[in-house]
Amino acid sequence: MESEHPTLQDASLVPDEFDDIHHHHALAMSHYLDAYEVFLLGQDVYPEQEKNLEERYALKDSRVVVDLEQKKEQMKAISADLQRILKAPAPIEQLKESNGYLKHDRAKFEEYIRVAEQRKEGLVNTIKHEKTELAQTLAAIDQLKAEEARLTSIVKVQNLSPEEVLRMNSEHEVLTRDLESLRYKIAEASRNALKLEVSLTKKVTDAEEAVDAYTNLLSSLGLFPPLPEPLQDVKLTLALNTAASNPPEMLMGSGLREVIKPSLAIIAELKRAERADVESERIKVDNELDQLTTEWENMEEEANEVLNKVTALNDEAEELREVAQQEALVSNAEATHLERELAQARTSAMANGVGVKSRLQAVQIAYREQVDRVERLRDETVRAIIKNSSDIVTFKEEVSTQLKDLRDFAEEN
Structure with missing residues (x-):
């Protein structure tokens, strides 16, 4: 017992999870006892004992059920991922599309x-020009200061009379006033x-912003080279050269009035023509769609009429069949x-002899006519039914x- x-x-030795057959026998023996x-004690049903056994096995299977x-x-999530992967396009297609976008962005970025770089070059030239002017101005100031010192030293060493000093002072005052005025x-x-x-500077900034906006507009409209014929050799880009001394030379490009404006007018005219073609095509498609809708409505009306005719023919065939059946019954x-x-x-005839033979023949003829009539009505009924069925199928x-x-x-258009 101690083993x-x-x-x-x-049953007390059975673990929560088990697979040994002896553990199953132990629980069964405990349930039997x-x-x-x-x-x-006189009872024939054992709900409490069965409930305890069910709870014990539920405890055994709880971890397995949770797992x-x-x-x-996990299978649902993996299946959803699998369906998403199967429905998604191939990674190489996405990479090709992304590669196309990146190449397009690279072309725009290089432009x-x-x-x-052109703007930078213009600004560098402007700075060099300003530095040159500043150096010239400083040199002129130093030269003027040297000249002033030389003249002052000359005045100091000269022996002047009071009248000359007074005249020179008055001239100095005049020159001083002129100098102050200057x-x-x-x-x-x-x-x-x-x-x-x-x-x-503000106008140059505005001009640069306008040129940048113009360049961005060209990029968004797809008007960077190469352009469609007949403008394949035209460049619509512009650049601002602020270092240019001549104002007409500040705007670098193919020529605003000579090339760019006429080219833009040609492009606008081409776009208007394309828009007019698209609009006319849209109107044409709308008209065709309206015609198709009208034809479909007419066909629907014709279909309803034919359905009504088919229904009437079916009713007529049913009546013919009933009449044929009645006539067949009568026949x-x-x-x-x-x-x-x-x-x-x-x-x-057998009793009366040859005198009744003619009556027998007449009765036989009438019988054959009646049989032929029944067969003819049956054939006509079958043909009418087949014809109506064929008409319905057609x-x-x-x-x-x-x-x-x-x-x-409709799907193609």
């Missing part, structure tokens, strides 16, 4: 870099030059009657063909 071996069939105790649910969720004018000119420089009754009369005639095939053609045309 705790599975064959002892002790508990149920037998209840049976000895199974997790596996099911933008070229324009920016300084004021220079300051005013400097302020005006600064204002003009600020205004020029069968008459044939039966004639057969009975023929039998009687044969009996009478009509359905024709309507299906017309509707299929209409659907294919």
Whole structure:
């Protein structure tokens, strides 16, 4: 008993999860013992013992059930990923499309870099020109200062009379006033030059922004080279050269008035012609669609009329069949009657001799006519039914063909 071996069939020794057959036998033995105790007390049903056994096996399978649910969720996620991968286009197609976009962006970026390099070159030239002017101005100022010092030293060493000194002082005062006036004018000119420089800088910035906007507009409209015929050799790009001394030379390009404006007018005319063609094509397609809609409505009306005719023909065929059946019944009754009369005639002929033979022949002829009439009515009924069925099938095939053609045309357009 201390060995705790599975064959002892002790239910308390069974782990939560098990696969050994002895553990199953132990739980079964425990269930038998508990149920037998209840049976000895006079009960024939054991719901509590069965419930305990079910709960014990549910405990055994709980981890497996949880693991199974997790596996099911993982399978659903993997299936969804698989469907998404199968429905998605091939990675090489996406890479080719991305490669095309990147090449297009690279071409636009290289064109933008070229324009920016031109702007940079123009700005560098402008800075060099300004530095040169600044150096010349500083040199002129130093020269004037040296000249002033030389003149001052000359005045100091000269022996002048009071009248000359007075005259020179008055001249100096006049020159001083003139110098102040010149300084004021220079300051005013400097302020005006600064204002003009600020205004020029703003206008240059506006012009550069306009050129950039024009370049971006060309990029968005796809008007970078090569252009379509007859403008394959025309370049519509512009660049601003702020270092140019001649204003007409500041705008670098193929020529705004001579080439770019006429080319843009030609492109606008081509686009208007394309738009007019597209609009006319759209109107044509709308008209064709309206015609097809009208034809479809007419065909639908004709189909309804033919359906009504087919229904009427079916009703007529049904009536003919009923009439034929009634006539066949009447003919069968008459044939039966004639057969009975023929039998009687044969009996009478056999009894009366040759005198009744003519009556027998007349009855036989009438019988054959009646049989032929029944066969003829049957054949006419069958032919009418076959004809109506054939008409219905032909009509359905024709309507299906017309509707299929209409659907294919609508999908293609």
